[in-house]
Amino acid sequence: MTSFKKTILFMHRWLGFITGLVVFIVSVTGCIFCFQDEIQDAVHSYRKVEFKNGPYLAPSVLKQTALKSYPGGTANYIYYYGKDRPAAVLVNEPKLGLQYVFMNPYTGLITHTENPQTNFFIIVEYIHLYLLLPPKIGSLIVGISVILFVLIMITGIVLWWPKRKTDRKRSFTIKWNGRWRRVNYDLHNVLGFYATGVAIILAVTGLSITFNWMRDGIYNTANQGKIYTAEKTAPKSDSLLKVITKGKPVIDRAFAEVQNRSPAAQMFLIYEDNAMSGAVGVTAYAKTLHYYKSDSYTFDKYSGRQLQYLPHTSKSPGMKMNDMNYDIHVGQILGITGKIIAFSASLICAGLPATGFIIWFGKRKKSNKRKHGAVISHPPKNKFAGK
Known part of the structure; x- marks a missing residue:
């Protein structure tokens, strides 16, 4: 060698x-x-709901329903997993920590509540x-x-x-x-x-x-050093008057607009920032439980005005690569x-x-056996041998 x-x-x-x-x-x-x-779909019945042709309940309604059980909690994330799947409101409760509140997106009925740290697959x-x-x-x-x-x-x-x-x-x-x-x-x-x-x-x-x-x-590397400023900018509210306008809640208006502009999307994630200069973000995913191919929208949390729109087709190669990381890592990019x-x-x-x-x-x-064998076959000479 x-x-x-x-x-x-x-x-x-x-x-x-x-x-x-x-x-x-x-x-x-x-x-x-x-x-x-x-495996979870086969084991847990709450991961499926009866499909209905009607519209989803507004995110503000789901949020209010979830927070009734946790008066001191806050909720910044809401998932709509699909037409035949539940919605989930992620509630942060000071004493209990993060709680996933699953509910029927058509009726608002709570079907399951779970601390993710007790879920086997989360562990x-x-x-x-x-x-x-x-x-x-x-x-x-x-x-x-x-x-x-x-x-x-x-x-x-x-x-x-x-x-x-x-x-x-x-x-x-x-x-x-x-x-x-x-x-x-x-x-x-x-x-x-x-x-x-x-x-x-x-x-x-x-x-x-x-x-x-x-x-x-x-x-x-994927962008070959080219700079895409829009993808690196985190939009923030630019409203001078930090007062929420009357009428429908901004998250409801934002979600309705995203549904109209990304009608083929199967899954939605809504994020509402608590910061004064924060915004409302809505991500529309092309396929349920898949995180590649998504359209990203950002709205002013006070006026509801759109601040940013990043459709999948306009994203840079680098951003598309990062979007598909999870799907590649678990193999679901190829089904x-x-x-x-x-x-x-x-x-x-x-x-x-x-x-x-x-x-x-x-x-x-x-x-070790070879070394041991060598010692046996060639023993050291004894100066007293033969005496």
Whole structure:
């Protein structure tokens, strides 16, 4: 083995030791989370409502209904998940914390209330993102481990790549009829090779969800350094008189306008800023529970005047890339096929630290046996021998 390959092997091995446990945890939780929407739809009846042709109840009505149960609470986010799905008002209550209040969007009937920290898949997500540590510390540990894991995958390809054409067939297939150590070796190398491309994509999109520097890097790279001022500007109320105009609440007028201008949208998110200079934001998503392809609207929270409009078709390549980060990360950008691919790649990544450790331990044990055998076959000379 050349000195270059020895250096690569050293990096591959020790980076694996350092990150193995974190990579295993992050990969397993990623597997579980891939199909969380499908599993929750099958388990929880409140995630579906009877479809009606009539209009949704206004967001102000849903907000008032939710806050009746939490007099001291505030509500800044309202979701309309789809025609056959509930609406949800996110209520912040000083003592209880964040509460999701699900209700029928046509009748206003509350169907379920949930603290997200008690939801199994939210807990899985927190483990995936933070290892259940404080977010700043946990995200840093996970982020560094993921970056090192990308280096591990790259060094693994360098070590695995067959030198001769005659070795390629053997390198791309698993010898299932071989001894268990050979099968383990092939599982580590062959499956690791097939998963590398997808694993790197999952790693990059995961980092971009957690870290602003990665998100900014993707944005700037996709835009080739071109500046899009409108996308970087956070609109604020410019009303001189900070008094809400009479008539319909601004969030109701804003939501009605967005429904008219984005009629094909299936899901809506409404955000009302509490700050004096804040605004009302409404995002119209093309598909339920998918976060790619969205039209973004911002309105003055006092007058209701539109301050900004960013349709999907006019967004920069960088903003479109960042919009699709979540959908790529969980595989749903390609539908159920994409989720199966993301699940499979995550499962393989979870197994790599274990199969890699077995390979290292086996070689170490074999090396110790050789050393021990050498001592027995060539014992040191005894100066008293023969006396």
